[in-house]
Amino acid sequence: MSDARATSRRPVRIGFRTSIITVFIAAVLVVGLTLVYLSFRRVSSITQMAASTFIDKVGQLGADRIDAQFKNVRDNLDILAGLPAIQEADIADNSRLYALLASMLRNNPQIFNLYVGYEDGSFLEMDVIDRAKPQFRAALNVDADAVYRVVVIARTGAAAAAPVTLFLSENLIQVGEVAGPDSYDPRQRPWYVEAFKDRKTLLTGPYVFYATGEPGYTLRIPLKEGRRGVVAADLLLNRLEEMLSRQKLGKSGLAFLFNDADRIVGHPEMRDLMAERRDALPRVDALKLPGLSAAIQSWRSDGGAQQFFTDADGRTLVAAFHRIETAGAANIRLAVIAPLDEFFAQIISERRALFAIALGFVAAMLPFAFWLGSLLARSLRELARQTDEIQRFQLADRPRMRSAIDELDELGRSVFTMRTVVRNFSSFIPQPIVRQLMASGASLQLGGVRREVTVLFTDVADFTAKTEKADPSQVMIFTSRYFAAMSEAIMKHHGTIDKFIGDAVMALWNAPDQDLDHAIHACEAVLDCLQRNAELNRAFRSEGWPAYTTRFGLHLGDAVVGNVGSADRMNYTALGATINLASRLEGLNKNYGTQVLVSAAVRARAEHKFAFRSVDEIRPKGFAEAITVYELCGERGDSELTFCACWEAVYAAIRGAEPATALLHIADFLAEYPGDGVAQYHAERLRDVFLQPLLDHPVH
Numbered sequence: 274m275s276d277a278r279a280t281s282r283r284p285v286r287i288g289f290r291t292s293i294i295t296v297f298i299a300a301v302l303v304v305g306l307t308l309v310y311l312s313f314r315r316v317s318s319i320t321q322m323a324a325s326t327f328i329d330k331v332g333q334l335g336a337d338r339i340d341a342q343f344k345n346v347r348d349n350l351d352i353l354a355g356l357p358a359i360q361e362a363d364i365a366d367n368s369r370l371y372a373l374l375a376s377m378l379r380n381n382p383q384i385f386n387l388y389v390g391y392e393d394g395s396f397l398e399m400d401v402i403d404r405a406k407p408q409f410r411a412a413l414n415v416d417a418d419a420v421y422r423v424v425v426i427a428r429t430g431a432a433a434a435a436p437v438t439l440f441l442s443e444n445l446i447q448v449g450e451v452a453g454p455d456s457y458d459p460r461q462r463p464w465y466v467e468a469f470k471d472r473k474t475l476l477t478g479p480y481v482f483y484a485t486g487e488p489g490y491t492l493r494i495p496l497k498e499g500r501r502g503v504v505a506a507d508l509l510l511n512r513l514e515e516m517l518s519r520q521k522l523g524k525s526g527l528a529f530l531f532n533d534a535d536r537i538v539g540h541p542e543m544r545d546l547m548a549e550r551r552d553a554l555p556r557v558d559a560l561k562l563p564g565l566s567a568a569i570q571s572w573r574s575d576g577g578a579q580q581f582f583t584d585a586d587g588r589t590l591v592a593a594f595h596r597i598e599t600a601g602a603a604n605i606r607l608a609v610i611a612p613l614d615e616f617f618a619q620i621i622s623e624r625r626a627l628f629a630i631a632l633g634f635v636a637a638m639l640p641f642a643f644w645l646g647s648l649l650a651r652s653l654r655e656l657a658r659q660t661d662e663i664q665r666f667q668l669a670d671r672p673r674m675r676s677a678i679d680e681l682d683e684l685g686r687s688v689f690t691m692r693t694v695v696r697n698f699s700s701f702i703p704q705p706i707v708r709q710l711m712a713s714g715a716s717l718q719l720g721g722v723r724r725e726v727t728v729l730f731t732d733v734a735d736f737t738a739k740t741e742k743a744d745p746s747q748v749m750i751f752t753s754r755y756f757a758a759m760s761e762a763i764m765k766h767h768g769t770i771d772k773f774i775g776d777a778v779m780a781l782w783n784a785p786d787q788d789l790d791h792a793i794h795a796c797e798a799v800l801d802c803l804q805r806n807a808e809l810n811r812a813f814r815s816e817g818w819p820a821y822t823t824r825f826g827l828h829l830g831d832a833v834v835g836n837v838g839s840a841d842r843m844n845y846t847a848l849g850a851t852i853n854l855a856s857r858l859e860g861l862n863k864n865y866g867t868q869v870l871v872s873a874a875v876r877a878r879a880e881h882k883f884a885f886r887s888v889d890e891i892r893p894k895g896f897a898e899a900i901t902v903y904e905l906c907g908e909r910g911d912s913e914l915t916f917c918a919c920w921e922a923v924y925a926a927i928r929g930a931e932p933a934t935a936l937l938h939i940a941d942f943l944a945e946y947p948g949d950g951v952a953q954y955h956a957e958r959l960r961d962v963f964l965q966p967l968l969d970h971p972v973h
Contacts, residue, residue: 388505578595591613592608726831769785865904
């Protein structure tokens with residue numbers, strides 16, 4: 274009787290192969306039949322959705338490219354507006370200024386010219402002659418070598434002279450000169466007047482330029498310092514023709530630019546459209562797409578970027594409209610249009626073939642399902658046996674997993690055993706270190722080995738002052754974000770986080786895992802930390818939290834690495850003078866006004882890839898010999914190497930010359946690199962040395 278009850282209570286179990294075959298066949302049938310249903314019932318909606326999504330991405334990409342051009346021009350104008358020569362109206366016979374203007378024009382093919390106008394009527398303009406129509410060069414009647422036209426009107430000041438137009442070659446050699454223009458007054462031009470009417474607006478136009486007869490916009494920025502005036506640039510929108518041609522989709526696709534007045538301001542065939550209507554920019558109706566205007570109005574009313582409409586032939590077209598953000602004040606929009614059937618004609622015509630393929634797929638998958646079920650059953654049994662030896666670090670206290678499938682039940686037992694083992698290990702060593710030690714095969718017993726390591730110490734400058742009055746919960750949140758960014762950068766470059774000490778981080782390279790390039794990886798990690806720290810600080814400032822300025826100390830040397838502690842708790846760490854010196858280097862940043870100080874050992878290993886400069890020689894407590902300290906300036910590049918070479922010459926004078934001579938070298942360096950903390954430190958120290966003898970003599 275008891276046996277009968279036991280039998281009745283025994284749970285029903287299903288073999289894994291049977292269950293997986295059943296589930297697999299059911300899934301194949303459901304998916305296959307669903308695909309057939311979608312291919313017949315919903316192909317139209319899926320096609321429209323895919324088309325609208327695709328064309329929207331193409332439109333957004335095109336809008337971003339055009340927006341980048343406007344942004345690039347605006348950045349160049351900001352540079353010009355900050356030049357002393359522009360602010361002081363030093364525009365006459367200024368070859369350096371002309372060279373800068375020419376360089377900007379060369380690097381920005383969408384710009385026709387750059388110019389600046391002043392309150393007293395002074396004016397400077399540089400054009401690229403051949404970026405306009407050929408008639409423009411013919412009207413100028415200049416030498417074939419003339420590449421740039423420079424118009425100079427200096428009305429007041431010591432450089433006041435009659436207006437003159439210069440013609441310069443590609444190498445900025447003057448090849449021609451004519452008088453005038455005498456009647457031109459920049460203060461009467463729309464770009465000058467509108468710049469002071471509405472400082473929020475960057476663009477004037479679109480309108481047809483007088484000099485070229487082509488449509489475009491004028492980007493202008495009022496001068497913020499110096500003389501009152503406006504710096505501007507003309508953009509010929511027909512330069513967008515080639516780019517707009519590349520944006521078209523399919524054989525009959527179209528991409529063009531328009532404004533809120535429904536005027537076309539950029540089109541792949543803009544010249545032909547302008548030829549038909551010379552008095553103003555052509556309207557959208559000129560494209561002869563009856564449903565386009567309605568689609569634009571629908572977009573404006575409900576904000577949906579994707580629109581569908583039908584042309585005169587009954588053909589369905591899909592359109593995407595996007596704003597050009599930098600040019601938003603001028604209401605420039607990008608439209609991308611394509612016929613729906615050109616992209617999906619094959620899908621629509623082969624719907625019945627999809628039905629046959631789906632049924633064939635279901636039939637073909639039946640033997641595969643039997644084979645896969647048997648294979649997975651054997652594989653999972655093997656996996657269940659192996660999990661007893663693999664540590665997954667899943668330490669949550671959960672009951673043993675049970676399943677009606679025998680194989681999964683076995684896997685549950687293995688996972689339960691594994692969890693117990695890992696929990697026991699976690700009582701001695703933190704999980705991340707255990708994971709690395711297991712991967713490297715290092716010993717898990719107390720004790721250590723001597724190994725060459727690269728050690729990093731970091732610290733946040735003035736952390737206590739920044740956070741002592743803040744909400745503790747906020748301090749934890751923002752500091753955790755900071756630690757996460759630093760840790761990610763360190764581990765990305767093969768580093769091991771040893772510990773967090775308050776707001777500081779200690780990290781190791783070449784332990785526990787062997788790393789032949791540990792010095793290189795450590796330097797890469799520091800530079801990555803600097804970049805992530807800067808990005809994080811921008812976010813902190815935007816959220817009203819003080820920025821964290823991090824200082825780094827990096828040293829390479831022998832240390833004892835291994836497990837220290839007691840039977841109750843172990844800690845994998847490194848001990849020795851190498852660790853102490855790395856910590857000392859971090860603290861020295863405050864003296865020199867630096868962020869990254871390294872030892873000579875790090876520089877010797879990494880100078881083939883990174884740029885370093887000498888900082889000082891120190892004699893730390895407990896060290897018999899002086900230690901040379903260096904600053905990590907970045908990866909080796911022309912600017913970094915030039916900076917370091919310039920400083921090394923100064924440093925040689927500091928170490929070997931008289932204080933007065935060394936001070937002269939430092940002064941020259943600070944004139945070229947003002948605010949350099951290392952130079953200021955040595956200058957202050959040498960001044961004390963230089964003045965001390967004078968203070969020792971009595972004053973008579």
